[in-house]
Structure formats: structure tokens, C-alpha cells
Amino acid sequence: MEGGIETLLWISRISLLFCLLFCLYYLLRIIRAGRPRDYAKPSGSATSGVRYAYTGAMHPGRKESAYLHLPTYIAGLVYHAGTLMALLIFAWWISGLGIPAAVQPLIAILLAITAITGLSLLIKRAVSGKLRSLSNPEDYMANFIVSLFQLILALDLWQGNISPILLITGSILLIYIPLGKLRHCVFFFAARYHLGYFYGSRGVWPPATQKLSQHG
Amino acid sequence: MVPGAYGHRQRKNYRSMDKPVKKQKVVSGPYRLNGDDGKLYAHLNSCVHCGLCAETCVYYLATGDERLMPARKVDLVASVYKRYHTFLGRTMPGLVGARDLDEAMADEMVDLLFGACTMCGRCSIHCSIGVDISYLVRTGRSMLAEMGKIPKTLQSSVDLALSTGNNMGITEEELRDTLNWLEEELRDETGDPEARIPIDEPDAEYLYTLNPREPKFFPLSVTAMARVFHAAGVSWTLSSKMYDVTNYAYYTGDVSQAATIAQHMVTEMERLRAGKLVLAECGHGSRALRWEAPNYLGHTFPFDVITSVELMSDFIRDGRIKVEKRQTKGPVTLHDPCNLARTGGIWKEQRYVLSQTVADFVEMHPHGIDNLCCGGGGGQLAMSEYNERRMKIAECKAAQIRNTGARIVVSPCHNCIDQLMQINGAFRMGVQIKTLSEIVADALVSESNDVTT
Numbered sequence: 001m002e003g004g005i006e007t008l009l010w011i012s013r014i015s016l017l018f019c020l021l022f023c024l025y026y027l028l029r030i031i032r033a034g035r036p037r038d039y040a041k042p043s044g045s046a047t048s049g050v051r052y053a054y055t056g057a058m059h060p061g062r063k064e065s066a067y068l069h070l071p072t073y074i075a076g077l078v079y080h081a082g083t084l085m086a087l088l089i090f091a092w093w094i095s096g097l098g099i100p101a102a103v104q105p106l107i108a109i110l111l112a113i114t115a116i117t118g119l120s121l122l123i124k125r126a127v128s129g130k131l132r133s134l135s136n137p138e139d140y141m142a143n144f145i146v147s148l149f150q151l152i153l154a155l156d157l158w159q160g161n162i163s164p165i166l167l168i169t170g171s172i173l174l175i176y177i178p179l180g181k182l183r184h185c186v187f188f189f190a191a192r193y194h195l196g197y198f199y200g201s202r203g204v205w206p207p208a209t210q211k212l213s214q215h216g
Numbered sequence: 217m218v219p220g221a222y223g224h225r226q227r228k229n230y231r232s233m234d235k236p237v238k239k240q241k242v243v244s245g246p247y248r249l250n251g252d253d254g255k256l257y258a259h260l261n262s263c264v265h266c267g268l269c270a271e272t273c274v275y276y277l278a279t280g281d282e283r284l285m286p287a288r289k290v291d292l293v294a295s296v297y298k299r300y301h302t303f304l305g306r307t308m309p310g311l312v313g314a315r316d317l318d319e320a321m322a323d324e325m326v327d328l329l330f331g332a333c334t335m336c337g338r339c340s341i342h343c344s345i346g347v348d349i350s351y352l353v354r355t356g357r358s359m360l361a362e363m364g365k366i367p368k369t370l371q372s373s374v375d376l377a378l379s380t381g382n383n384m385g386i387t388e389e390e391l392r393d394t395l396n397w398l399e400e401e402l403r404d405e406t407g408d409p410e411a412r413i414p415i416d417e418p419d420a421e422y423l424y425t426l427n428p429r430e431p432k433f434f435p436l437s438v439t440a441m442a443r444v445f446h447a448a449g450v451s452w453t454l455s456s457k458m459y460d461v462t463n464y465a466y467y468t469g470d471v472s473q474a475a476t477i478a479q480h481m482v483t484e485m486e487r488l489r490a491g492k493l494v495l496a497e498c499g500h501g502s503r504a505l506r507w508e509a510p511n512y513l514g515h516t517f518p519f520d521v522i523t524s525v526e527l528m529s530d531f532i533r534d535g536r537i538k539v540e541k542r543q544t545k546g547p548v549t550l551h552d553p554c555n556l557a558r559t560g561g562i563w564k565e566q567r568y569v570l571s572q573t574v575a576d577f578v579e580m581h582p583h584g585i586d587n588l589c590c591g592g593g594g595g596q597l598a599m600s601e602y603n604e605r606r607m608k609i610a611e612c613k614a615a616q617i618r619n620t621g622a623r624i625v626v627s628p629c630h631n632c633i634d635q636l637m638q639i640n641g642a643f644r645m646g647v648q649i650k651t652l653s654e655i656v657a658d659a660l661v662s663e664s665n666d667v668t669t
Contacts, residue, residue, distance in 0.1 A: 026261075029257070030254055030257060030258060031254075032254075033253060033254030033257055034254045035254050035255050036253055036254075036255055036511070037511070038510075038511060039510035039511050039513075039514065039515055039516045040506065040507045040508070040509075040510045040511065040516070041510075041516060041517070041520075041521075043561055044561055053346060057346075063342050063343075063344065064268075064271060064272050064342040064586075065266070065268035065269060065272065065342050065343060065344040066268075066344065068268075068271055069268050072266075072268065073268070073344070076266070076344070128267075129282065130267055130270060130282050130285070131265070131267045133282040133283070133288075134265050134267050134282070134285065134287055134288060134291070135265055136265075136310075136311070136312060136313030137310070137311050137312075137313075138304075138311050138312045138313065139264075139265050141311070179302075179303055179304050180304055180312065181264060181265075181312070183261055184261060184262050184263075184264055184345065187257075187258050187261040187262045188262055188345055188346070190254070190257075190258035190262075191258045191259050191262040191345055191346045191347055191348070192345075192346040193258070194254070194255040194258050194259065194346075194348065195340065195343075195346040195347075195348055196346075198348065198351075199341070199561075202507065202559060202560060202561045203561030204341075204558065204559065204560075204561040204585055207584075207585060208564065
């Protein structure tokens with residue numbers, strides 16, 4: 001049993017390395033590709049636009065996708081925070097570093113909550129006709145595997161030991177991240193950079209107040 | 217079948233303008249899906265199918281049709297990318313929704329990317345991730361252009377622009393006749409027998425462009441801007457050869473043809489040696505010439521390009537023209553052209569102009585960079601096969617206007633004006649539709665403090 005766990009630990013570590021290297025490859029490829037050269041004379045600041053893209057533009061009050069769908073948006077934020085936390089803790093744990101026993105139950109509870117938000121988003125995708133029509137099998141799979149990973153990690157943290165099922169799930173997830181839609185964890189930042197650059201150079205972002213009218 | 221495998225369609229010889237067109241290096245090829253273009257690479261890999269963009273789109277809002285959600289349009293382009301450029305897309309296409317680019321797929325792309333998107337960019341600015349959806353739609357259109365799948369109705373506007381210099385095929389003689397008549401109108405309206413509409417005059421401060429709809433259907437908007445120039449006392453000219461501010465090749469996605477049309481304008485600026493190029497009230501024309509054309513041609517223009525909206529705003533601010541607030545029969549509202557406000561950053565200027573020229577102004581909700589598209593953008597007005605869908609989505613704009621209680625709707629875009637006029641008729645709105653220059657011209661005060669009208 002001990003030998004089996006050790007093997008799974010090494011598989012997890014290799015999976016982590018695979019994931020990190022692949023994400024690094026994406027990052028380098030994004031940087032190397034750069035952005036299309038813009039010969040138009042700017043009317044605003046691209047730098048300010050990029051800064052705003054990562055800050056003010058992320059504010060729920062600024063995006064219809066957020067303020068018209070606040071429960072979903074909040075669930076999404078919690079879920080993503082949970083995923084990041086889960087991956088960091090998993091990486092920490094399989095690296096042989098200890099997690100203080102006192103905080104393990106607290107983290108377990110937090111991860112259980114984030115896993116539930118993930119599952120709620122999965123249920124929404126399955127129930128909503130609009131989302132069903134947009135979804136392919138991978139959309140369900142990605143959501144399921146991440147939520148499952150969070151849930152198993154929560155259970156293991158609650159019990160205080162690493163289970164084989166966590167290592168298997170974690171390894172699958174780490175290999176899947178760069179291959180499937182979860183690679184947006186890298187591309188998201190690049191997309192926001194390009195959007196910020198576009199709107200910034202055109203003087204759209206950051207927006208000035210729009211209340212110039214007499215009637216408001 | 218891979219992107220581009222349909223081969224290049226046969227192109228006509230479009231070199232029928234008076235001046236030979238310089239051979240252009242086309243530097244922008246947005247149909248390349250292989251990751252050479254970092255912007256495209258990022259946006260293609262970012263959509264997570266959250267579906268939160270649906271309500272930002274007038275097509276979805278008006279129809280409730282899930283097929284018309286912005287994310288579905290992204291997915292069409294991204295699914296082709298995935299099929300040929302990702303591991304899972306190549307090995308397990310069914311799992312990740314990767315699709316072959318076959319005839320059926322191309323037809324679906326034509327219907328959704330040409331026929332169900334105005335490229336207004338509202339979905340992009342509100343996307344939870346930050347995917348530039350209209351950029352991907354434009355990329356999809358470029359792919360379809362490579363495949364010879366541009367709707368003929370839209371392509372015909374481009375063909376006319378390439379063969380005659382304007383998208384309505386107006387002959388030079390026809391234009392000169394119209395402008396001569398308008399010059400007489402201008403003299404009557406200003407009371408100045410020396411007032412002129414200059415044509416082809418070199419070394420003017422401003423070369424003013426037109427939307428061909430103006431000389432063809434709305435000639436009085438030409439007079440309105442001529443009155444503004446006259447009141448400002450600046451030197452300006454129109455061109456008889458290349459005055460068309462529009463560039464429908466921006467909408468077809470054919471970068472090569474877009475570059476050719478843009479080069480015509482640059483050549484004309486060089487010929488007339490004007491100081492600044494002033495873009496008529498046209499959203500997509502402003503975007504195409506101000507923002508896209510330098511990239512089509514691969515160099516920064518050696519002259520400034522400004523919109524007439526900015527020019528009028530500057531004239532008023534600098535005291536070059538005197539205006540007074542006019543009382544109107546009911547409030548005035550403003551429709552922001554998407555390509556001017558949301559993707560051009562020009563929304564304060566028209567508000568400033570209206571704050572100086574009308575007494576009773578009311579905003580639509582939403583407005584400015586969040587404004588809803590009128591439904592006429594993206595080349596929709598040129599594609600008659602999608603008329604029914606275009607007028608269906610116009611319900612959103614009609615409701616917006618109704619909610620303001622306005623009696624006059626102003627829009628600094630002739631394309632929007634055309635759509636707004638159709639909305640006015642179809643939905644029995646009973647409002648007046650005006651350009652911004654018409655509002656300014658009506659508010660002009662002569663040196664003797666008399667209203668000029």
C-alpha cells in the first residue's frame with residue numbers, strides 16, 4: 001500500500017511538472033507571438049487600458065455579464081478561488097511539505113464550499129436550456145473533475161491524510177488542464193491584456209464618467 | 217478540409233479608378249488561426265462557454281434564440297481552430313466540440329457571422345473573461361472571404377467602391393451636379409453669395425469625406441456640414457474622385473480589398489495635400505479609416521484623421537462657430553454609433569455638441585460605450601437577405617427610444633440614420649431622425665447674432 005501511494009505521489013509530481021511546463025509553453029508562445037502591430041495613432045493610453053482591464057473592468061458593476069447574473073458571477077469567483085487554492089495545496093502536499101493540522105479542517109470546509117459552488121454551476125449548465133445548447137461534453141467534464149478534485153481534497157484534509165483517489169484525480173486534472181478548456185487559466189490573462197490594449201489605445205478604457213446629460 | 221483549403225476566389229480587376237493603385241503589403245491576416253497572431257491566439261483559447269454574454273447581444277435579447285448568443289459565434293470560429301490546432305480537437309473532436317470546416321459548417325458560419333452579428337462589440341466589453349468576440353467574428357468573416365463565401369449583397373457594395381470609388385456607384389458628373397445645386401442652397405441659407413462647396417481644391421486645411429448616402433439620398437446633410445465649415449471660416453474641400461468614408465471590405469473581412477479602398481483615400485489626401493482628413497458621420501467608416509486602415513496598409517498615416525463629430529466639438533469649444541441652444545418640440549435623444557463610441561472612444565464629443573445646441577436632451581439607457589446597437593451595423597443594411605432578422609432586433613432600439621419620450625433622435629452615423637429611419641417607420645415611432653451636423657447647422661448663430669436659419 002505504501003509503495004502504491006509512493007508511486008501515485010510520483011505520478012502526481014510528474015503530472016504537476018507536465019502541467020507547469022505546458023502552461024509555461026503557452027505563456028512563452030503568447031509572449032513570442034506578441035500583439036498585432038497597431039499603426040493607428042492612439043487616442044488614449046494602452047497602458048492605462050491594460051491596467052484597467054485587470055482592475056476596474058473586472059468590477060461586477062462594470063460588466064453586464066456580472067451584474068445581470070450576480071449569483072452565477074459570485075459562484076464563479078468562489079469556484080475559481082477554490083480551484084486555485086486546491087491546486088496550490090495539492091502541489092504543496094505532494095511536494096512532501098506538511099500542512100499544519102490545525103488549519104486542515106478550516107481549509108477543508110472552505111474547499112467543500114467552493115466544490116459545492118462548482119457543482120451548482122454544473123447543475124446550472126445541465127438544467128439551463130441556453131447553457132445546454134452551448135455546451136459540449138468537455139464543459140461538463142471540466143466542471144465535474146475540478147469540483148470532484150476540490151471535494152476529495154476537502155475530505156482528505158478533513159481526515160488528515162492523502163488518499164490514492166486524490167492523487168489519481170489530481171494527476172488526471174493536472175494533465176488535463178493544459179490540454180482542454182482549463183488552459184484558459186493562462187489565456188485569460190492574455191485575453192484581458194489584448195482587450196485592455198485595444199480599448200486603451202482607442203481611449204475607451206478607462207472610461208470617464210458618462211453623466212453629461214441634462215436628464216441623466 | 218483546413219482553413220483556406222477552398223482556395224482563393226477569383227478576383228476581378230478592380231483597378232478602374234483614375235489613379236493606379238499602389239501595390240500594398242497586407243500586414244494583417246486575421247484568418248490565420250495557428251497562433252502566429254498573439255491576440256487571436258489568446259482570444260481563441262479563452263471562451264469557457266459561461267453564456268453570460270447572451271443578454272449583451274441585441275440578437276439574443278430580441279429573439280431569445282440561443283443559436284444567436286455571442287458565445288455561439290465564438291464557438292464556430294474556435295471549434296475550427298480546435299479541430300486543426302489542438303491535441304484534443306484532433307484526437308477527440310466530439311469531446312471538445314471541435315468541428316471540420318466543411319460546407320455545412322461554412323454555411324452556418326455565414327448565417328451567424330454575417331447574418332446575425334453587427335460586430336458592435338457590446339459582448340466583448342461585457343464578456344466575463346475578456347474575449348474580443350467581434351474580433352473573432354471578423355476573423356470568421358475573413359475565413360469565409362478566403363473561401364469565397366461573402367454574401368453577394370454585401371460584396372456588391374465593396375465591388376462598387378472598388379470600381380467607381382464609392383459604394384453607391386455615383387458618377388463624378390452626378391456628384392458635381394448635386395454639389396453645384398447644394399452650393400446654391402448653401403448661398404441661400406447663409407445669405408452669402410460667396411459661400412462655396414469647394415471640390416478638388418489643393419492645400420486646404422481639411423479634406424472632408426462623405427457617406428455616399430448623403431449625395432444620393434440625404435443631400436441636405438452635406439449642406440449642413442458645409443454651413444458649419446462656412447461659419448468656421450476654414451479652408452476645406454471635397455474630392456470628386458475619392459470621397460467615400462465607408463469601407464465595406466472591413467465588414468466582408470477581405471483585408472486585401474479593405475487595403476485597396478483605404479489606399480484610395482490616402483492617395484487622394486496626397487494628391488490634394490490637405491492638412492487633415494475629416495471623416496463624415498459614419499461609424500464603421502470612421503473605424504475603418506481611423507483605426508483599421510493604417511494596419512491594412514502597414515504604416516502610420518502622415519496626416520491626422522479626425523471625425524466630423526470631434527471637429528464640430530472643437531469648433532464650438534474654440535469659439536470658431538457660435539451656436540445657441542434651440543428649443544425643439546419635445547426632448548432630443550442621442551444614439552451612439554457602436555464604432556464611434558464603443559470601439560472609437562468618441563462619446564463625450566457629441567454630448568458636448570448637443571449640450572450647446574439643444575435645450576432639452578435626454579439620454580437613452582444604456583448609452584455611450586454601453587449603448588445598444590441599432591441593428592444596422594456589420595453590413596446588415598447591405599444584406600437584404602437578413603432584413604427580417606435586422607428589423608426584429610431593431611425592437612431593442614425602438615424600445616430604448618420610446619422610453620426616453622424623445623421626439624428627435626440624433627445619430628452621428630448615416631448607417632445608423634438609415635436603420636433608425638426604418639425603425640421609425642416600422643414601429644410607428646413618429647420621431648425625427650437627424651445627423652449631428654444638421655443639429656449644429658440649425659443652431660448656428662451668425663456674426664450679427666441672428667439665427668442663420
